[in-house]
Amino acid sequence: MSASASGFRVRIVALVRKEMRQMLRDRSNLLVGFLLPVALILLFGYGLSFDVKNAPVAIVTDQPSLGARELVAGIEGSAYLSARPVATMAQAEDLLGSGKVDAIVRIPVDFARREGQGHAPVQLILNGIDSVTASTLEAYIAGAVSKALAHRMDRGQATGGEAGQVEIVQRIWFNETSNSTWYLVPGLVVLIMTLVGAFLTSLLVAREWERGTLESLFVTPVRPLEIVLAKLVPYVLVGLIDLAMCLVAARLLFDVPIRGSLFAVLLSSTMYLIVSLLLGLFISGTTRNQFAASQVALLTSFMPAMMLSGFVFDLRNVPVGVQIAAQIVPATHFMAVIKTLFLAGTDWAMVMRSVLILGGYALVLTVLTRRTVRKRLD
Amino acid sequence: MNTAHAARFGPSEEGAFVVRAEGLCKRFTGPDGKPFDALGGVSFEVAAGRLTALVGPDGAGKTTLMRLMAGLLHPDGGSLSVLGHDTRREAQAIQNRISYMPQRFGLYEDLSIQENLDLYADLHGVDRAIRAARFARLLEMTDLARFTARPAGQLSGGMKQKLGLACTLVRVPDLLLLDEPSVGVDPLSRRDLWEIIAQMIAEEGLSVVVSTAYMDEAERCDRVHVFNKGEQLAEGTPDELRRRVRGLTYVAPPAKDEPARDLQARLIDAPERVVDAVPSGGEVRFIRRPECALDTLGDLLGASPASARPEELEDAFMLLLREHETRRADEADAARPASGLTMESATHFGAQDPQSVIVVRDLVRTFGDFTAVASTSFDVRRGEIFGLLGPNGAGKTTTFRMLCGLLPASSGHLEVAGVNLRKARAEARKRIGYVAQKFALYANLSVRENLEFFGGAYGLRGRALRARIHAIEAQFELEPAAQSGTLPHGYKQRLAMAAGLIHEPRILFLDEPTSGIDPLARRAFWRTITALSQSGVTIIITTHFMEEAEYCDRIAIQDAGKLLALGTPREVRAKAGDAGRDMNSAFIAIVEQSRREKAEALEQRRAGERAESVA
Amino acid sequence: MDRILSVLFMILTLIRKELLAIFKDPANRIVLFAPAFVQTLLFGYAASFDLTNVPYAVLDQSRSAASSELLAHLDGTGVFRRTATLTTPDQIAGVIDGGSALMAISIPADFADRLAQGRSAPVQLILDGRNSTTAGSASGYVASVATAFNARHGGGGGVTLVRRAWYNPNLQSRWQIVPAMVATLSMLQTLLLAALSVAREREQGTFDQLLVTPLTPLQILIGKSIPSIMVGMLQSTIVLMISLFWFHIPMSGSVALLYLGLVTFTGASVGIGMSLSALALNMQQAMLYTFLLIMPLTLLSGLITPIRNMPQVLQIATYVNPLRFGVDLVRRVYLEGAGLGDIYPDFLPMFAVAAVTLPLAGWLFRHRLA
DSSP states (O other), X not given: OHHHHHHHHHHHHHHHHHHHHHHHHOHHHHIIIIIHXXXXXXXXXIIOOOOOOSEEEEEEESSOOXXXXXXXXXXXXXXXXXXEEESOHHHHHHHHHXXXXXXXXXXXXXXXXXXXXXXXXXXXXXXXXXXXXXXXXXXXXXXXXXXHHHHXXXXXXXXXXXXXXXXXXXXXXXXXXXXXXXXXXXXXXXXXXXXXXXXXXXXXXXXXXXXXXXXXXXXXXXXXXXXXXXXXXXXXXXXXXXXXXXXXXXXXXXXXXXXXXXXXXXXXXXXXXXHHHHHHHHHHHHHOOHHHHHHHHIIIIIHHHHHTSSSSSOGGGSOHHHHXXXXXXXXXXXXXXXXXXXXXXXOHHHHHHHHHHHHHHHHHHHHHHHHHTOSOXX | OHHHHHHHSOTTTTTTEEEEEEEEEEEEEOTTSOEEEEEEEEEEEEETTOEEEEEOSTTSSHHHXXXXXXXXXXXXXXXXXXXXXXXXTOHHHHHHHEXXXXXXXXXXXXXXXXXXXXXXXXXXXXXXXXXXXXXXHHXXXXXXXXXXXXXXXXXXXXXXXXXXXXXXTSSOOSEEEEESTTTTOOHHHHHHHHHHHHHHHHHHOOOEEEEESOHHHHTTSSEEEEEETTEEEEEEOHHHHHGGGXXXXXXXXXXXXXXXXXXXXXXXXXTTTEEEEEEETTEEEEEEOTTSOGGGGHHHHTTOOOEEOOOOHHHHHHHHHHHHXXXXXXXSOTTSOOOSSOOOOTTTTTSOOSSEEEEEEEEEEEETTEEEEEEEEEEEETTOEEEXXXXXXXXXXXXXXXXXXXXXXXXXXXXXXXXXXTTOOHHHHTTEEEEOTTOOOOTXXXXXXXXXXXXXXXXXXXXXXXXXXXXXXXHTTOOTTSBGGGSXXXXXXXXXXXXXXXXXXXXXXXXXXXXXXXXXXXXXXHHHHHHHHHTTOEEEEEEXXXXXXXXXXXXXXXXXXXXXXXXXXXXXXXXTGGGTTSHHHHHHHHHHHHHHHHHHHHHHHHHHHHHHHHO | OHHHHHHHHHHHHHHHHHHHHHHTSHHHHHHHHHHHHHHHHHHHHHOOOSOSOEEEEEEESSOSHHHHHHHXXXXXXXXXXXXXXXXXXXXXXXXXXXXXXXXXXXXOTTHHHHHHTTOEEEEEEEEEGGGHHHHHHHHHHXXXXXXXXXXXXXXXXXXXXXXXXXXXXXXXXXXHHHHHHHXXXXXXXXXXXXXXXXXXXXXXXXXXXXXXXXXXXXXXXXXXXXXXXXXXXXXXXXXXXXXXIISOXXXXXXXXXXXXXXXXXXXXXXXHHHHHHXXXXXXXXXXXXXXXXXXXXXXXXXXXXXXXXXXXXXXXXXGGOXXXXXXXXXXXXXXXXXXXXXXXXXXXXXXXXXXXXHHHHXXXXXXXXX
């Protein structure tokens, strides 16, 4: 018994050493394992943002009035908007058409008169091609307009009527400044784990099939499970190094808080990493062809992690069918936990639940993967 | 040796047999979707402590049998036990005790020699205490000790093979399986490989099963099993097998001024009377059919007097195969010579046109500080068959690629049909044909589609293209609808030839066209080449089957980028002196002499430098 | 004349061979077209920023007619779904943290009194910022509900914003994303196809065979580019069809102009792919290089986040990204109905990329050997 245990240890160590060397000597592997994550961290941290800042808004005042001026001042005062007074509507439409402004606010001729009557429409024209920016802008402009009015009312310049005003005082928890980087960066952790896990490892077993090395590996005392385990180790390390890079970058470069316990972050990340590694190995062992393996890996793990996990697109907004599909994707469970751990804090019940779910995936995938590398050529 | 053996195999283990197969069947699904028997009920035994050969042409089932013995495939019928374990139920137990070298050696190309050895030693649980001595011995035997840090991917084919073998010998296995260990390896490396195997058997009493297509290798074995198309045709000691062709083997010199290959062509074109014919040492060795007496061959031999010669294993092999093929009455017989080429009178181009179509002067190619081809000069005359021979890594392929314009020369003068192909316009390239080493074909296109593409790429179209495709399909007996990727190796080679000849080039370049091809297919191939040459096509060919040099008008031997010998096969043999009995030994002698001289020169220079420094 | 014809025929032969090699493999047929279908549908349904079903919690300490009316308004939008009714403020953390509500509305006890007194009545809105984009949209909705409420009660100073969104009247994010897929999805695969086309031949040894034929590198380049472009156009067409007939996103521009733009765009992508192919030593490298490139190209294309939100340096870098201009061009022609006069600036960078990469690839064919 102890002889076989020591045989196991020697073999595992030998195989792990072999996998490490192969990984370190293949430059393209390292590029995807380290360079791509760094590039993604920088891109996501600095490059991508849904936040509207200084959006150019054309303002057409058909007839100047005190009310109109105050309205314009309200828009100009907003940090999100940058007002651009324009003389005629035609000019403004040209600007909108050519993408030089994102919206037109038009204060019509009879604004002052109708304001007095208590019903003064102000026209807002948006460029709907970028609907997200457009919706955000609408909210900002509405906010700026109502602020200006409230200001006037306070000074008794506007007809407020006798009824009071409902005023929305909003607080955004976890992300006080509503900065999209704060949720993109934790999501990136999921993306990078998927990349290192599924995409890189999808090539591993297939490569050995293609090069014919498995054939001679099989005719040794090695057990299939040992081959699988040894392939996991180096990439778990790469994944953890990438995780560390993400954490450091999040904290130091992008000032994203990490409010949860570091242990919980590590635990759930390692769990997810193992699941995606196993998925990659399973795909690789099933296809036995590097090209097919990488395609399948992209389609079944990377795309869903990007699209269906609630990374950018909130799962609450999608049809029920897609929501069910999303629940099947392991990334969804990790995404919820990692965002909470970064931004909200440690919710142990949530962490344990998803760790259990991921553990279930890992178990099933180990069994399946072990089968794909059974020692048979037919 | 025998006591060591008895210790390892207790008397309980089925006497002295390491492998026992009964009615062994293995079925695969063919490319056409129909199942076929890779092995159709084979029974045999392999004795312990012996060297056993499995021989047979492509598709004989050798590799399938190897994989079955290694427990990597499960038999569909019959039983197979290895070292007393059933391969179906106890594959792991077998795999713990045997070593196996697959055809592609199973090396990790990005790991170094040392790392590959360490890996396999760890996996086989070799004790660290004895490891150092074992490695030192293996490295010494394989002559790899100088390169232990070099990645396996950067080794030559021969070195990879030796390393592959070393990896299987990190401990003494109870059975060693070697699947075609010498495919695509030059004669020098092949000789080294067999010396190692012989040494291990002598010293450690190994049981070895080796599959091979080389008869000179089978000759070294204790027992030979001959397979074809999944059946075992014969088994016995080499002597027993040789006895089957006793009295059928002859040698005949060609008539004066006639190349040996013309006589060989006449003989091999009469398969109903002659089993086999090959040129050798300026003469032609042939085997008559048992039912045809020698005097019925008078019209083929002409004035040449045939004399009996001692039979060899290859003769027996050829006879067994021909008889089996006749029994199967197999229409698509890879061994039948291509028929479409007309035999023009041998004298027509017999005396070669003195005009040179290829001129090479002081050709040099370097890669960094490595000189792949060093100052090489030769001419090839119109209508000649010119052979470029050399061990792996000698610079043959580099020279070849420069000739075809695929690689710029570092310096020197190069002319093919009056132009340098690298700079030549498209028109010049229409005159040459090129068959690459790996039979470069589009694997998922059909035979017809491949031919249509290459025809079109050479500017053929419409009716001319169709006519040419029909002609060449008939000539090489190709099935137009077959998918080229799934063709057997011999057919792929024929398709590659057809693609290279579709535009009727005047000069044909062939890069190792017979590598990995069995003797039957090689005969057919050379028959096509000699017929082409007779119709005036100039042929430049590289090969490391030295006996094939006998088909050439002139040959050049290269080693380490240098041209060592140039001339007719007879002249080259003469240059090797006593060693030049046959081309293989002549080649080895010439290459070794050059390497010795180089080593001596180096030694002298070092001695000189030492003397100077002392002074 | 005959020479030209002969050359054309040789190129046609090469194109035919490439197409056969691609389409004869059943796995290829699936890999090239199934993902286009699946991904378009996936993006169409899953890639949505539009709120449809926002769970929220209520802490109504006022329990007045006014507060009920405000909440009824909220429920009436169809966007919000009440999942919890709370009784104390300290319950808020529970529902937000666990994710069972995206937001909590807290109406203070003096809400109705303050309204009646004509004072402003603050309503506290607590949002889950873990997806700040969704949070922002939700807050916008609530604000508009409040404005409407005020207007009904004669408040709000009587000023109303009348919104009109050009090119996408309901501001659906699907309209923003699906047409952009016409360019994005085809890029992903044409790049890979082009990158693999030479690498595969090199690995199988057929590339040498090709180079010794009378075909010149330029002719080989043309013969290899056209099939990739054709496959790209086919994929674009599939996505376009799904966009038009499945998602019913109306097309305002000229189909001819759209395809002109797509050909230019695909040409530039193929040029990049061919150059990668000539650089890679084997298929594995070609694949990894492509993948390394695809990620930044997609992220920096303005597909999901606007280019304008990027730092200046990155904005400049996007000029070499054909996808940026491809996405812009398709969106503007498709949704806006832009004419050639409007969008010719999009063509220039794509032409430039094609003009550099295609000849570079041709040169590399012959010089990256050995």
